[in-house]
Amino acid sequence: MNWKLVVDSYGEIYHLNVLHAKTAAKEALGNVQTIDTFRNNLRMVVANQKINLMRFSMPNMEHWPYKQITVTTYFFYPNVMMMVDTFGVDLLRIFPLEDSPRKSRTIHTWYIHPNVQKIFKTHGRSYEDRLRTFRDAVGKEDYAMGEDVQLNAEMRVQSEILLGRNEGALHHFHNAHRSRIGRDLLPVEDA
Numbered sequence: 046m047n048w049k050l051v052v053d054s055y056g057e058i059y060h061l062n063v064l065h066a067k068t069a070a071k072e073a074l075g076n077v078q079t080i081d082t083f084r085n086n087l088r089m090v091v092a093n094q095k096i097n098l099m100r101f102s103m104p105n106m107e108h109w110p111y112k113q114i115t116v117t118t119y120f121f122y123p124n125v126m127m128m129v130d131t132f133g134v135d136l137l138r139i140f141p142l143e144d145s146p147r148k149s150r151t152i153h154t155w156y157i158h159p160n161v162q163k164i165f166k167t168h169g170r171s172y173e174d175r176l177r178t179f180r181d182a183v184g185k186e187d188y189a190m191g192e193d194v195q196l197n198a199e200m201r202v203q204s205e206i207l208l209g210r211n212e213g214a215l216h217h218f219h220n221a222h223r224s225r226i227g228r229d230l231l232p233v234e235d236a
Contacts (some may be wrong), residue, residue: 085122
């Protein structure tokens with residue numbers, strides 16, 4: 046699918062509870078995120094399911110272990126994402142393929158903290174199992190849905206895509222791209 050659609054699939058999390066109900070939604074919350082922008086780039090912080098435990102076990106938010114209850118994703122315009130969590134760092138680089146606008150390549154590399162593999166092994170898993178689960182969810186769910194969106198775009202099924210007011214990362218990415226190619230910024234409608 047088009048590389049811009051691939052980037053879009055990482056830029057909002059409201060689809061988690063529907064598209065990833067049996068996979069990623071078991072770890073991340075699909076309705077809790079915040080973003081900060083810096084030039085064409087942005088940082089998106091997503092809460093994981095452990096935040097619910099913190100609400101009950103540690104009412105004072107000043108003591109919450111934010112690194113353990115969030116994933117921070119940095120979007121470096123136009124095509125690099127770096128996800129930082131308690132396990133380590135994942136780097137995703139997305140490239141268009143020259144022979145077709147509907148094809149792209151995602152290169153996923155990672156660094157894990159040396160103690161992480163030991164922790165996984167004590168629970169009978171490996172970090173590679175976690176990566177496999179992540180890649181399966183992205184490939185079979187996000188990318189499969191994106192291919193349908195790509196097909197609809199090529200068939201001109203619809204002339205517009207509406208971005209919701211809480212999809213700030215997507216607004217920022219699309220406006221950064223539009224400004225780079227000399228187009229007007231996305232219009233914003235009053236609710």
